[in-house]
Amino acid sequence: MLAQQLLNGVVVGAVYALFSLGLTLVFGMHRILNLAHGAVFMWGAFIGYFAVTIGHWPLWLAFLAAVAGGGLVSVALDLLVFRPLRRHQGDEFGTIVASIGANLILMQLAQQATNAQTLRFPFGTFPVVFYNLLGLRISLQQIVILAAVVVIVVGLLLFLFRTSLGSEARAVAVNEQTAMLLGVNPGKVYFASFLIAGMLAGAAGVILGIAFNTVTYVMGEAVMLQAFVVIVLGGLGSVTGAVLSGILIGMIQTLTTAYISTELSDAVVFGLLFIVLLIRPNGFFSGIHTEYRVA
Amino acid sequence: MGFMLTYRPLFDLICIYSVLAFSQYVALRAGLFSLATPGFASIGGYAGAILLKDTSLGPVLSGLGAILCGVTAGLILSLPLAKLRGAFQSIATIGFVQIMVSLTLYAQPLTGGPLGFNAIPKLATTSVLVPIVIVLVALLAIINRSGIGRAFDAIRQDYTVAMSLGISVSRYFRYAFALSGAIGALGGCLLAYNTYSIQPDIFGFPMLVIVIAAVILGGRAMVAGPLVGTAFLIILPELIRPLADARLLLQGLLLILVIIYLPQGIVDSLTHRWKLRRAMRPARSEQPERAHGLPSA
Numbered sequence: 001m002l003a004q005q006l007l008n009g010v011v012v013g014a015v016y017a018l019f020s021l022g023l024t025l026v027f028g029m030h031r032i033l034n035l036a037h038g039a040v041f042m043w044g045a046f047i048g049y050f051a052v053t054i055g056h057w058p059l060w061l062a063f064l065a066a067v068a069g070g071g072l073v074s075v076a077l078d079l080l081v082f083r084p085l086r087r088h089q090g091d092e093f094g095t096i097v098a099s100i101g102a103n104l105i106l107m108q109l110a111q112q113a114t115n116a117q118t119l120r121f122p123f124g125t126f127p128v129v130f131y132n133l134l135g136l137r138i139s140l141q142q143i144v145i146l147a148a149v150v151v152i153v154v155g156l157l158l159f160l161f162r163t164s165l166g167s168e169a170r171a172v173a174v175n176e177q178t179a180m181l182l183g184v185n186p187g188k189v190y191f192a193s194f195l196i197a198g199m200l201a202g203a204a205g206v207i208l209g210i211a212f213n214t215v216t217y218v219m220g221e222a223v224m225l226q227a228f229v230v231i232v233l234g235g236l237g238s239v240t241g242a243v244l245s246g247i248l249i250g251m252i253q254t255l256t257t258a259y260i261s262t263e264l265s266d267a268v269v270f271g272l273l274f275i276v277l278l279i280r281p282n283g284f285f286s287g288i289h290t291e292y293r294v295a
Numbered sequence: 296m297g298f299m300l301t302y303r304p305l306f307d308l309i310c311i312y313s314v315l316a317f318s319q320y321v322a323l324r325a326g327l328f329s330l331a332t333p334g335f336a337s338i339g340g341y342a343g344a345i346l347l348k349d350t351s352l353g354p355v356l357s358g359l360g361a362i363l364c365g366v367t368a369g370l371i372l373s374l375p376l377a378k379l380r381g382a383f384q385s386i387a388t389i390g391f392v393q394i395m396v397s398l399t400l401y402a403q404p405l406t407g408g409p410l411g412f413n414a415i416p417k418l419a420t421t422s423v424l425v426p427i428v429i430v431l432v433a434l435l436a437i438i439n440r441s442g443i444g445r446a447f448d449a450i451r452q453d454y455t456v457a458m459s460l461g462i463s464v465s466r467y468f469r470y471a472f473a474l475s476g477a478i479g480a481l482g483g484c485l486l487a488y489n490t491y492s493i494q495p496d497i498f499g500f501p502m503l504v505i506v507i508a509a510v511i512l513g514g515r516a517m518v519a520g521p522l523v524g525t526a527f528l529i530i531l532p533e534l535i536r537p538l539a540d541a542r543l544l545l546q547g548l549l550l551i552l553v554i555i556y557l558p559q560g561i562v563d564s565l566t567h568r569w570k571l572r573r574a575m576r577p578a579r580s581e582q583p584e585r586a587h588g589l590p591s592a
Contacts, residue, residue, distance in 0.1 A: 027382065031382075033382045033385060033386070035385075035389070081551055081555075084555050085554065085555050088555050088556065088558070090554065090555065090558065092328075092381050092382065093323075093328055093381060094554045094555075094558060096328065096381075096382070096385050097507060097511055097550060097554045098550065098551045098554050098555065100503075100504060100507065100547075100550060101504075101508075101546070101547040101548065101549070101550030101551040101554070102547065102551060103547075104504055104543055104544075104546060104547030104550070105544055105547035105548060105551075108541075108543045108544045108547065109544075221393065221500065224389075225389075225390055225393050228386045228387075228389070228390050229390075231386075232383070232386060236382070261401075263397055263398075263400060263401035264401060266393065266394060266397045267394055267397065267398060267401075270390050270391070270393075270394040273386075273387060273390055274375060274387065277375035277376065277379065277383060277387055278374060278375040281375065281378075281379050281383060
């Protein structure tokens with residue numbers, strides 16, 4: 001029973017990791033805490049939902065549409081909100097405030113489009129097949145989710161550490177001015193990182209939407225809370241940190257939901273955030289680059 | 296008189312939300328990236344309501360008890376957060392707000408859960424609210440002129456410089472957290488004593504947006520800023536009725552536009568311009584006098 005819960009937790013946690021990666025990447029590189037990231041996630045889920053129900057698209061195509069849609073929303077956020085703010089010398093606090101505004105707009109649009117209803121994918125969107133693995137029940141869905149997350153994370157690491165755009169991105173993360181002097185176009189890097197972050201969020205949105213079979217305009221808020229803990233625990237800006245702590249948070253949340261209560265699982269997760277901030281605010285993995293202390 | 300009767304609830308609402316905006320203002324003024332005000336308000340609202348109805352403390356002591364709970368919450372939050380940089384403070388305080396919503400939903404025997412805490416006597420009428428707001432404004436103005444206020448200013452503008460001037464940033468962050476907690480709890484308590492009933496979700500994301508928008512719009516330096524911002528945000532949808540449905544969309548848009556194009560807010564930008572103009576004008580008229588005065592000095 002415990003092992004079964006842990007397995008379920010790993011699957012959910014892998015999706016949290018996917019979502020948190022975008023958040024931690026954009027923060028680690030550009031010092032932008034994008035509080036509208038949860039809304040991008042929610043839009044990914046909506047795009048996937050409407051592609052399946054209205055467009056009658058096959059699931060893989062709907063998934064790709066959600067990924068592309070998430071990327072598009074995220075890039076639009078950068079172009080319409082964060083770029084004008086940068087041009088007017090907005091500071092770190094300015095980006096937080098602006099992203100709160102953007103989050104509100106994206107959530108309101110989704111609320112009005114759906115009349116605040118909870119949407120459910122039609123039965124059989126994903127074939128319900130179960131396998132027995134060493135006495136554990138694992139569904140085809142869970143296998144596909146884990147495989148997709150592994151592929152995406154490996155792809156992201158290859159991009160960051162094996163391509164020239166990836167090294168330009170890491171140069172901007174260390175120091176944007178110096179990178180510019182070395183001939184890096186920061187605009188290109190901003191575009192790439194917001195696109196990737198949005199695509200990851202869109203993928204996470206449609207996966208979680210199908211896995212829990214609920215799509216609502218508030219679904220981004222809950223996952224943001226988990227992601228906060230994930231990125232702080234993993235160290236702001238760290239890819240491996242986000243993946244490992246995402247899985248850890250998924251397991252903790254599943255266990256508290258199973259053995260204590262659903263409402264209290266949020267409180268347990270937040271308590272963890274508080275303790276991490278108290279004893280090791282830099283997280284447990286080294287990030288791309290973060291200064292965190294004030295005194 | 297008819298005018299006053301119709302708009303009295305609106306006026307009360309402006310007073311209460313001004314208090315909440317002041318809680319956010321204190322944090323931002325000190326350079327703290329805290330967004331914890333709705334969480335403090337939740338603590339204050341429920342503490343005030345429970346103390347009033349379930350004990351025999353009476354309204355004044357219950358209110359003070361609520362404020363004490365807010366101060367405690369602020370100090371607890373400041374344990375890890377007073378030492379950390381901005382983004383961490385935002386992350387943890389947004390988490391705090393969400394946790395307060397789910398905890399008040401969960402603690403049904405104490406708070407009434409999703410049904411809310413009901414039948415609270417209406418004690419915070421206009422004649423109570425106005426003096427409270429006036430006293431609060433005076434208090435904040437005094438703090439602004441004191442050493443604490445100057446330290447807050449220095450930290451907000453550049454905490455590295457503030458540290459080099461010998462200001463203990465984390466100590467002043469702790470003060471700001473405690474003060475923000477006290478005022479936030481007072482605001483929540485007034486809301487509970489004014490509206491008969493409180494539910495967990497009124498202390499959530501929408502309240503966070505209103506208070507932060509009020510302070511950003513009004514201005515982060517002068518005490519008048521949050522007052523102007525709150526009045527604007529609450530009156531605007533009433534004036535333009537067709538916009539009432541799109542209120543939240545409009546708030547989001549306003550937040551983005553103001554932080555990009557008017558980052559100092561209305562009041563601070565106007566004061567800045569006025570000070571500049573005043574500085575330019577005497578420069579012309581005083582110059583000759585000073586030239587006369589120089590030889591004798």
